[in-house]
Amino acid sequence: MAERSGVTGPSVVSKYVLRVVVLAYLLFLLVLPVVLIGWKTFQHGLGPFFDALTTHEALHAFQVTFIVALWAVALNTVFGVGTAILLVRHRFPGKRILNAVIDLPLAVSPVVVGLALILVYGRFSSFGGWLEDHGIKIIFSTPGMVLATVFVALPLVVRAVVPVLEEMGDEQEQAAQTLGAGRWQTFRRITVPGIRSALAYGIVLCLARALGEYGAVAVVSGRLVGQTQTLTLYVEERFQNFEQPAAFAAATALALIAIVSLLVIKLLQRKAD
Amino acid sequence: MAIEARHINKAFGATSVLQDVSVEVPSGSLTALLGPSGGGKSTLLRVIAGLEQPDSGTVLIAGADVTRLAPQRRNVGFVFQHYAAFKHMTVFDNIAFGLQIRKRPKNEIHKRVHELLELVHLDQFAKRYPAQLSGGQRQRMALARALAVEPEVLLLDEPFGALDAQVRKELRAWLRRLHDDVHVTTVFVTHDQEEAIEVADTIVVLAGGRVEQSGSPHEVYDNPANEFVMRFLGPVTELDGRLVRPHDIELTAEPEPGSAEATVERVVRLGFEVRVEMRLGDQDAWAQVTRGLAERLRLAPGETVHVRPGPDARTLAVV
Ligand SMILES: Nc1ncnc2c1ncn2[C@@H]1O[C@H](COP(=O)(O)OP(=O)(O)OP(=O)(O)O)[C@@H](O)[C@H]1O
Ligand SMILES: [Mg+2]
Numbered sequence: 001m002a003e004r005s006g007v008t009g010p011s012v013v014s015k016y017v018l019r020v021v022v023l024a025y026l027l028f029l030l031v032l033p034v035v036l037i038g039w040k041t042f043q044h045g046l047g048p049f050f051d052a053l054t055t056h057e058a059l060h061a062f063q064v065t066f067i068v069a070l071w072a073v074a075l076n077t078v079f080g081v082g083t084a085i086l087l088v089r090h091r092f093p094g095k096r097i098l099n100a101v102i103d104l105p106l107a108v109s110p111v112v113v114g115l116a117l118i119l120v121y122g123r124f125s126s127f128g129g130w131l132e133d134h135g136i137k138i139i140f141s142t143p144g145m146v147l148a149t150v151f152v153a154l155p156l157v158v159r160a161v162v163p164v165l166e167e168m169g170d171e172q173e174q175a176a177q178t179l180g181a182g183r184w185q186t187f188r189r190i191t192v193p194g195i196r197s198a199l200a201y202g203i204v205l206c207l208a209r210a211l212g213e214y215g216a217v218a219v220v221s222g223r224l225v226g227q228t229q230t231l232t233l234y235v236e237e238r239f240q241n242f243e244q245p246a247a248f249a250a251a252t253a254l255a256l257i258a259i260v261s262l263l264v265i266k267l268l269q270r271k272a273d
Numbered sequence: 274m275a276i277e278a279r280h281i282n283k284a285f286g287a288t289s290v291l292q293d294v295s296v297e298v299p300s301g302s303l304t305a306l307l308g309p310s311g312g313g314k315s316t317l318l319r320v321i322a323g324l325e326q327p328d329s330g331t332v333l334i335a336g337a338d339v340t341r342l343a344p345q346r347r348n349v350g351f352v353f354q355h356y357a358a359f360k361h362m363t364v365f366d367n368i369a370f371g372l373q374i375r376k377r378p379k380n381e382i383h384k385r386v387h388e389l390l391e392l393v394h395l396d397q398f399a400k401r402y403p404a405q406l407s408g409g410q411r412q413r414m415a416l417a418r419a420l421a422v423e424p425e426v427l428l429l430d431e432p433f434g435a436l437d438a439q440v441r442k443e444l445r446a447w448l449r450r451l452h453d454d455v456h457v458t459t460v461f462v463t464h465d466q467e468e469a470i471e472v473a474d475t476i477v478v479l480a481g482g483r484v485e486q487s488g489s490p491h492e493v494y495d496n497p498a499n500e501f502v503m504r505f506l507g508p509v510t511e512l513d514g515r516l517v518r519p520h521d522i523e524l525t526a527e528p529e530p531g532s533a534e535a536t537v538e539r540v541v542r543l544g545f546e547v548r549v550e551m552r553l554g555d556q557d558a559w560a561q562v563t564r565g566l567a568e569r570l571r572l573a574p575g576e577t578v579h580v581r582p583g584p585d586a587r588t589l590a591v592v
Contacts, residue, residue, distance in 0.1 A: 171357035174324050175415075177344045178351040179371035179422060189370075193361040 034255060040244070041252040052249035060226055061234035061250070067142060068217070068230060069210035072149035076206050079150075080157025081199065085191070087158070088165040105154045113151050114219025117144060140222035145230070148216035153209040160202030161195050168194045201268045208261040212254065274333070275300040275426050275458035276321060281330035283316055290316045291327070292482045298426070298460055298475070303452045305473035306462045309505065313482045314462040315354075318428050321460070322351045335425050350419030350457075354431040356411045358403035364390070364414050365399040371422035389417040392451070409440045420455065429461035433468070445472050466506050470494060478502050495587050503589050510558045512582060514591055521586035522560035524549065525579045526570055532581035540572050547572070551580065 041049055052058065086092075087099055105113070121128040121138040131138060138144045172194065176186045192199070214232040221228035225237065231250055238247035276298035283291040290313045298304045306314045319325040321332055323344035332340045339347050359367050368389055372382045390396045393413040403411055412432060419427060432448070433441040449472050452459055463469050469476050470490040477487040478501075485505075486498040497503035500516060509516045513533060525532065535551040535558065542548075547567040550559045560580065562572075570578060582588050 171353050171355065172359055174344070175351065175353060175357040175359070175418075176370065178322055178324070178347075178349055179418065180345045180374045181370075182345055185374060190359060196361075 037248055037251050037255065041248040048245055049249050049252070052246045053253060055246070057226055057229070058234065058246065058250060061229050061231045062253075064142070064145075064229060065211060065231040068145045068149055069207060071142075071146040072153055072210040073203060073207050075146070075150050076153055076157050077199070077203055079154075080202060080206075081161060081195075083158050084161035084165055084195075088162055089170060102155050102158050105152050110148070110152050110213065110215030110217075111219055114148055114216040117148055117151070117216075117220050121147070139220055140224065140228060142228070144220040145217050145228060148220045149210045149213050152213055152216050153206045156206040156209060157199070157202035160198045160205065164195045164198040165191075197268055197271055201265060204261050204265050204268065208258055208265075211257055211261075274298065275302070275335060276460065277331075277333040278317065278321060279331045279333070281317065281320055281327045281332070283313075283320060283325065283327050290482050291320070294330070294479070294482070294484055296477055296484060296487065298458060300458055301456050302458060302475050303449070303473050304460045304475040304477060305469035306460060306477050306479055307466060307469040307505070308464060308479035308485075310464055312464075312480045314464075314479050315430050317479065318351075318430050318460065318462055321426075322349050322428055323347050324351070348422070348425045350422065350424035350427040352412070352415045352419050352427070352429040352432050354434045356403070356408075356415045356435075358411050358415060360403055362402075363399065364395060364401050364403070364406070367403065367414055368418045368421050370418060375422065385421060389421055392420075392454075393417045408436050409444060412436065412444065416451075420457070424457065427457050427459040429459065431462050431464070434463075441468075448472060470506070478505065480505070497587075497589065500589055500592060508561070510560070511556065511591060512553070512558055512580065512588075515582070515588040516591055517582050517586055517588050519548075519559055519561040521583045521588075522558075522562075523581050523583040523586075524560055524562055524566065524570060524572075525581075528579045529581060532579040535578055535580050537572055537574055537576045537578060539574060540567065549578075551578065553580070 053062075083098075083102065087095065087102075118139055119125060121131065121144060123129055123132050123139065128138060136143075138147065168191075172190050173186050176190045181189065212232060213230075214236070217230055218233060218236075221230070221233065223229060223233055223237065229237065231254055235247050235250045235254070238244075238250065274297050276296070278294060278296045281291050281294040282289070294313070294317060296306075296317070306317060308314050316325060320327050321334075323332075323339065323342060323346075327340070330340070331338060334347060334349070344351075359370065362370070365386055368386045369382050372385060377385075386399075387396070390399055393416060395410060395413055395417065398406060398410065398414075403414065406414065412435075416429075416432070433444050436444065445468055448461075461472070473490060475487065476490050476493050478485040478493060480501060486493050486502045488496075493502060494506050497506060503509055503516055508519050510519050510522070511517075512522065523529075523532075528534070533553055535553045537549060538552055538557075539550040540547060541550070542564070545564055547562050547564050548559060549562060549567065549572055550557065552558075558580070570576075572578065
């Protein structure tokens, strides 16, 4: 017994030091700010919180956020599954390049993404101008915000699905084919059920990212209050205008949505294991 | 002919995998594609099923040219070495899959699936998932799934390759009986010559992307077309510059016409049979004899015996 404690003594100490450091780190970085926002939000009870969230501007910001997020998730799901299948099941020249490009949005600052989109679709670019002449407005309106959000959340579904597709292999799909199933039937009845959990995981990640996006959307939306203002932009705007209760209420709402998404992700992960 | 593959060529990149391969599979037969690993057996089977496109050549199934036809239109049953079970479906749904795709009425599907479950002895496992089955059970499920759609031909890629020796032997005999019952034209891939000889009524020997020989097990074993086939189909030993099967070697105490003198080096008892390792001049050879003969000749290391190919022995000159 004495021997054992002699051996484990130093490692016990280092274990506790490590714990304290990690906990303090998380406390100052994560817990304290979130708790403070929560406290600020609810310090006068639930009433002011709901009042702040049900103003016309707040409700509109919710609406814009959800419209943009749903479009972005839908597009990224379709595109993500398609790309994942392309990357795993097909051989083609330029595959490695595509594989690398998919991860680009993780490396590029969202502000840069926003600016780049303005360069392409803005009124003063030739393509954007042409679209505008035909009555299609991208920048400073919903399509541009959807594009920006799609861009920043691009890799999430692909990267969730690729490893599962690889692990699954193509024999089940081939077996379905020999049994008479066409491409679509094989996809729907064999491939989709095979990647279901991973796909759900990717979609939730994508949704969380889309709801929380600020930088790219800030640039392409033009921040038009009551028009292109998402929830994150709303928080920022209210805060700048010293309307702290509204800012904190919306921030708390965003945080709650994020926490729910995280819980869903954890649940899905457990189910997948 | 149920299947005719004519002049099939197939390369993956720069490596040629099938070279001018022609194979005929008679209706109702049980044919083995036998050959060493990497010989192109799986590729040929996949070409027949449409899972792989040949670079040139023609595939006919039941007389119809299917070379350009998608796999789902060829009406073949394919069983993969690693089962390819649909993991998210129960055994019942796995077997019903092809029938559901063909939009058969529910009660017909139900009836047919239960017939098949009975045929492959999985009746009590209908509601289980593949992960809850043993390897042999999964393979029988895969077989039932392929049979469900009443395919023109049944293609099995090393159906028992992933199973242990005992289960393999059982399934082999069972496959033979199943084929006698169901009579669907069947091609199965194996690299186990014993399995091919025991189960098949026709053997096609495929090596290095070429057909080395095809014929009944009896023909390819007794009249091998070349040294490779002779070596691949059973044990051989070299006697006086010719390949002989060890059980075709005649051992005598006294010299006989055409016999050579040999020194016994080792005597190994393998149950009823005895393996005699000998030295002939500067060469090693071995013979397989009965225990009775070994005792009569008092075979022991250091003794001298006289050996020659038996009267009915098939021999092949070593080139
Ligand atoms: N998709 C592929 N891409 C590239 N090469 C391949 C592919 N499939 C097979 N090959 C090559 O073709 C050759 C024949 O393969 P095949 O699978 O037909 O052999 P096999 O006779 O079935 O062998 P085994 O008994 O090991 O299964 C091998 O050299 C293999 O590496
Ligand atoms: Mg193979």
